[in-house]
Amino acid sequence: MIPAIRVENLTKNYGKVQALSGLDINILQGEAFCLLGPNGAGKSTAINLMLGLGKADSGNIQVFGQPPQSKAARQMLGYAAQDTDFPPFLKVREIIALVRCHFENPLSEAELLDGFGLAKLADRYTGGFSGGERRRLSLALAFAGRSKIVFLDEPTVGLDVKSRCNFWDYTNNFVKQGGTVVVTTHHIDEIETLSDRICIINNGKNRLSGTVREIRDSLGQKRVLLKCVNLPDLPGILDCENDNGDISINTSDADALVRALVNSGAVFSDLEIRSATLEEALNAQSLEDK
Numbered sequence: 001m002i003p004a005i006r007v008e009n010l011t012k013n014y015g016k017v018q019a020l021s022g023l024d025i026n027i028l029q030g031e032a033f034c035l036l037g038p039n040g041a042g043k044s045t046a047i048n049l050m051l052g053l054g055k056a057d058s059g060n061i062q063v064f065g066q067p068p069q070s071k072a073a074r075q076m077l078g079y080a081a082q083d084t085d086f087p088p089f090l091k092v093r094e095i096i097a098l099v100r101c102h103f104e105n106p107l108s109e110a111e112l113l114d115g116f117g118l119a120k121l122a123d124r125y126t127g128g129f130s131g132g133e134r135r136r137l138s139l140a141l142a143f144a145g146r147s148k149i150v151f152l153d154e155p156t157v158g159l160d161v162k163s164r165c166n167f168w169d170y171t172n173n174f175v176k177q178g179g180t181v182v183v184t185t186h187h188i189d190e191i192e193t194l195s196d197r198i199c200i201i202n203n204g205k206n207r208l209s210g211t212v213r214e215i216r217d218s219l220g221q222k223r224v225l226l227k228c229v230n231l232p233d234l235p236g237i238l239d240c241e242n243d244n245g246d247i248s249i250n251t252s253d254a255d256a257l258v259r260a261l262v263n264s265g266a267v268f269s270d271l272e273i274r275s276a277t278l279e280e281a282l283n284a285q286s287l288e289d290k
Helices: 044-052 092-100 109-115 132-141 161-176 188-194 213-216 254-264 278-288
Strands: 007-015 017-027 032-036 058-063 077-080 149-153 181-182 197-203 207-211 220-227 237-243 245-251 268-275
Touching: 007 044, 017 044, 017 058, 032 044, 032 161, 044 058, 044 149, 044 181, 077 132, 092 109, 092 132, 109 132, 132 149, 132 161, 132 245, 149 161, 161 181, 161 188, 188 278, 197 213, 207 213, 213 268, 213 278, 220 254, 245 254, 254 268
Parallel strands: 017 207, 032 181, 032 197, 077 149, 149 181
Antiparallel strands: 007 017, 007 058, 197 207, 220 245, 220 268, 237 245
């Protein structure tokens, strides 16, 4: 199967600043793919090049086998930027019509209005919209062209809880029907729950990729939680937080640590062992590259 997007050995410089340095990514059809990394890692540059909004210095990008600047590729792509402004004296219905006319087989106006909670706003001018209302319209426009691949930059910023849940339900259904979603976000809880695969980039390179479980396991770390008034010296502690006896330990060998804890004779309760979180994986990768 041809990947939805194939990125091979991509480099991009802005003067003396190297934004991308041999980036390799494969994004599959029908998956939710999350691109993560610290600020300045190269995420925005990579997305702009995948969207055909610039040219790499070297390397190759293909969108279903087509160059991203081609008309065929552009007809397959949708994009919701983090910040979007609209002409204040156009109505929602008019803006949707304007975007739909650029695509050969767009979603209907009704599908977009109903799918993104915009039906009651259809005949309102956007000039007086709240941040959440503008965001819902921006997200609707990203899907308007019946796109095969939709890029979402911090998609739920400004949305209330109900709108956020409705949006992710819509996105999940899109993916189940064979669509591909590429997301950048700082909401780690969303990524852990909704993503099929993750790519962590830093300094313009792919540092770590895989499922949430694979990335957690790649750290080789566990989090041990317990209640203990007098914690003894234990092996393999990478860091330890003690909040009046509520203890959280990050360790490279949870089994050895628990054995030592039991053998020490210390009084403890509520022992729990967890895998490293995605946030810990992201932070560890960021520190590794400094």
